Amino acid sequence: MEDPGWEPRRLAAVSAVLPEGVTPPGTRGRILEAGLSVFAEAGFAGGSIRQIAGVVGINSATLYAHYPSKSHVLAELVRVGHQELHSRLAEALAGAGDRATGQLAALVRAQVLVHADYPLLAVVTNDELHALSPELAAPALELRSRCRRMLLDVLELGVKDSDFALPDILMAAGAIGAMGLRVAYWFGPDQPYTREQVADGYAEFALRLAGAH
Amino acid sequence: MEDPGWEPRRLAAVSAVLPEGVTPPGTRGRILEAGLSVFAEAGFAGGSIRQIAGVVGINSATLYAHYPSKSHVLAELVRVGHQELHSRLAEALAGAGDRATGQLAALVRAQVLVHADYPLLAVVTNDELHALSPELAAPALELRSRCRRMLLDVLELGVKDSDFALPDILMAAGAIGAMGLRVAYWFGPDQPYTREQVADGYAEFALRLAGAH
DNA sequence: GTCTATAATGCGATAGAC
DNA sequence: GTCTATCGCATTATAGAC
Numbered sequence: 136m137e138d139p140g141w142e143p144r145r146l147a148a149v150s151a152v153l154p155e156g157v158t159p160p161g162t163r164g165r166i167l168e169a170g171l172s173v174f175a176e177a178g179f180a181g182g183s184i185r186q187i188a189g190v191v192g193i194n195s196a197t198l199y200a201h202y203p204s205k206s207h208v209l210a211e212l213v214r215v216g217h218q219e220l221h222s223r224l225a226e227a228l229a230g231a232g233d234r235a236t237g238q239l240a241a242l243v244r245a246q247v248l249v250h251a252d253y254p255l256l257a258v259v260t261n262d263e264l265h266a267l268s269p270e271l272a273a274p275a276l277e278l279r280s281r282c283r284r285m286l287l288d289v290l291e292l293g294v295k296d297s298d299f300a301l302p303d304i305l306m307a308a309g310a311i312g313a314m315g316l317r318v319a320y321w322f323g324p325d326q327p328y329t330r331e332q333v334a335d336g337y338a339e340f341a342l343r344l345a346g347a348h
Numbered sequence: 349m350e351d352p353g354w355e356p357r358r359l360a361a362v363s364a365v366l367p368e369g370v371t372p373p374g375t376r377g378r379i380l381e382a383g384l385s386v387f388a389e390a391g392f393a394g395g396s397i398r399q400i401a402g403v404v405g406i407n408s409a410t411l412y413a414h415y416p417s418k419s420h421v422l423a424e425l426v427r428v429g430h431q432e433l434h435s436r437l438a439e440a441l442a443g444a445g446d447r448a449t450g451q452l453a454a455l456v457r458a459q460v461l462v463h464a465d466y467p468l469l470a471v472v473t474n475d476e477l478h479a480l481s482p483e484l485a486a487p488a489l490e491l492r493s494r495c496r497r498m499l500l501d502v503l504e505l506g507v508k509d510s511d512f513a514l515p516d517i518l519m520a521a522g523a524i525g526a527m528g529l530r531v532a533y534w535f536g537p538d539q540p541y542t543r544e545q546v547a548d549g550y551a552e553f554a555l556r557l558a559g560a561h
Numbered sequence: 562g563t564c565t566a567t568a569a570t571g572c573g574a575t576a577g578a579c
Numbered sequence: 580g581t582c583t584a585t586c587g588c589a590t591t592a593t594a595g596a597c
Contacts, residue, residue: 136418136419137573139481143478162562178391178392178394178479179394180390180393180394181391181392181393181394181479183590183591184591184592185591193562193563194563194564194565195592196563196564196565196593197562197564199591200562204349204591204592205349205591205592262475265356266356266394268353268354269354302549303549305540306541306549306550307553309530309531310527310550310553313526314523314526316526316530317523317525317526317529318522327518333519336515337519340523343557343559344553346556349570349591350592396571397574398571398572406580406581406582409575409576409582409583410580410582412573412575418573
C-alpha cells in the first residue's frame, strides 16, 4: 500500500487530552497521550509503535521500557476511558436524589459531558476495545457492565414508582446509551452548542423517551 | 506482534450477508463478501488481502484482477452499505403519507431494520469509512448527507405543523440517528426481540423524543 | 531509561507463465 | 482469470551497549 497522501480523520480535530487523576505520570503518561492520538487517527491496527514513539519524541525501543507491548498501551487507554465514565456516572447518581426522573437526567448529563470532554478517548475506548485479548479487555468490560447496571436500575425504579412509562427497559437502555455515546463523534468546538446545552438537551430527550411525567 | 491466539470479535457472530441488487455478481461479489467478513472482524488496517483471498479460496494475486487495491474493496462495501440505507429510507418515506409523525416512524423503522438485517455491513460502513481517501469516500458521504437531510426535513415539517415539540432539530436528529445506528452492534439472534419489535419500539422512542402528540 | 542495530515476520502490490 | 514467485517495505519486538 503506497503512501496515502492524505490524513485519515475520524472526528473533528481535537487534542488528545486525558483525564487527570486516572492517568499515570511522567513518560508513561506521555506515551499514553501519544497512543491516544495515534489510535484515534489510524485505529489500533493502523497505528504503529514507531508513530507513538515519534509523537513522544523517544526511540521506539524505549517505549518497551514502559509498556510490554502495543496492546498494553491500548489496554490502559481503554481502562482509563471506562474508569472516567464510571466514576462520573457514579458521582452523578450519588447527588441526584431518590427520584428516578432526577437520577436519569443526572446519568445522561454525565454521560454526555464525559463524551464531550474526552471525545478521542471515548472513540478509542469504544471502537478499539475489540482488538484486545479477553484478559486485557476484562477490567474495562467489568466497568462497562456496572455502568449499564446503573442505567437499568434507574429505569427499573422509575417504572416501579410510575415515574416512567416504558414497555421495555432493555430496549430503552440501549437507545439512551446510544444517544450519549455518539456525542463523542460529532460534538466539538465547531458546533453551535456548549457542552452544557447538549447535556441538558439530551437529558430532556431521555426523559421524554422514558415517558416521564 | 505475535499470534494473538484468540478471535477478535466486534459483534455477536453473524454471517457476512450483503443486500441483493446492489451487490456485484460472480467472483467480484464473493470477494466483497469475504472483505466484509474480514474487515468486520479485524478492521480495514488489521485485515489483509491474503485473508480475504483465503476466505474466497483464491490466490491473493488473483484479487487484483477484480479490484485495483485493498482500499477499493472497502470503498465498494461502504458504497453498498450507504446505498442500501438510502434506498430503504427513501422507500419508507415515499409510503408514509404527509404527516410528520408517520414519516418519522417510517424512517426510524427503516433505519432499525436495515441495521438489524445487515449488522456487519453497517459496522464496517460506519467504522471504517475514515480509512478511505476523500475521493473513494465521496459517493458514500453524499448518500449519508441525503439520509440526514431526509430526517431533518421530517423534523422540520413536524415542528412547522405543530406535530412535534422540539427546541432544537439538529440535536434531535443526532440523537435519533444514534439510536438506530447502534442497533447493529447489539441486535442479533441471541436477543429476546424480533427485528420488527425493535423497529416498532425505536419508532415509538423517536416519536416520544420529538414530543409528538 | 535511552539508544543503535537487527531479527523475524507479514504486508500490499507486481511480473510473468499459462 | 488464475496461478507461482517475489520485490520492497513496514511492522513488533528484542539484544546489548551506555
